[in-house]
Amino acid sequence: MKLLSVGLCAAAAVVALSAVGLHAETAASPTPAQIVKARQASLEMSAITYASLKQGAASGDVSKLGFPANALASWAAALPSLFPAGTAQGTAGLDTKAKAEIWSNRAGFEARAADYAAATAKLADLAKANDAAGFTAQLAVVKKSCDSCHSDFKAH
Numbered sequence: 001m002k003l004l005s006v007g008l009c010a011a012a013a014v015v016a017l018s019a020v021g022l023h024a025e026t027a028a029s030p031t032p033a034q035i036v037k038a039r040q041a042s043l044e045m046s047a048i049t050y051a052s053l054k055q056g057a058a059s060g061d062v063s064k065l066g067f068p069a070n071a072l073a074s075w076a077a078a079l080p081s082l083f084p085a086g087t088a089q090g091t092a093g094l095d096t097k098a099k100a101e102i103w104s105n106r107a108g109f110e111a112r113a114a115d116y117a118a119a120t121a122k123l124a125d126l127a128k129a130n131d132a133a134g135f136t137a138q139l140a141v142v143k144k145s146c147d148s149c150h151s152d153f154k155a156h
């Protein structure tokens, strides 16, 4: 009898835990449309950050640009996770320019994202070192990494 009640208790605990698990999963999972909005917002903010870095570098003092450069690098590192399966252009209900090649050539897409992440991380390092000339040159490298991904993976 004791064994049986322990067993029942354990079964009840499993049911309770899986209910919590299911609930947590539902609450934490954004819909494909929400993911598309979030990634587009992140890319708009990245474009704004890039423009402000360019403007800031023109002053010749890049020592205060570490924080925004680092923010750009953080978004760069997160970029691939904002493109899960099921969020391509042509999916009903989604307004996106993400080409199907992002998924059919995932390794190519991730390589572009990795180039971008490395280029922005270096930008943050150059700001910390207050290397204005290096920073300005690196801005061009970053811009090239944006453009080369767009030319293959973003519809126009």
Ligand code: HEC
Residues within 6 Å of the ligand: 036, 039, 040, 041, 043, 044, 046, 047, 050, 079, 095, 096, 097, 098, 099, 109, 112, 113, 116, 142, 143, 145, 146, 147, 149, 150, 153, 154, 155
């Ligand atoms: C690894 C690929 C990749 C890199 C690197 C990349 N982008 Fe994009 N970008 C995309 C894709 C794909 C889209 C289309 C997203 C969508 O519509 O869902 C996009 C969309 C955008 C948009 C439009 C967002 C909107 O509101 O629809 C802007 C602006 C943008 N990118 C700017 C940039 C800038 C600036 C950089 C570099 C600092 C950059 N991107 C780097 C792939 C990339």
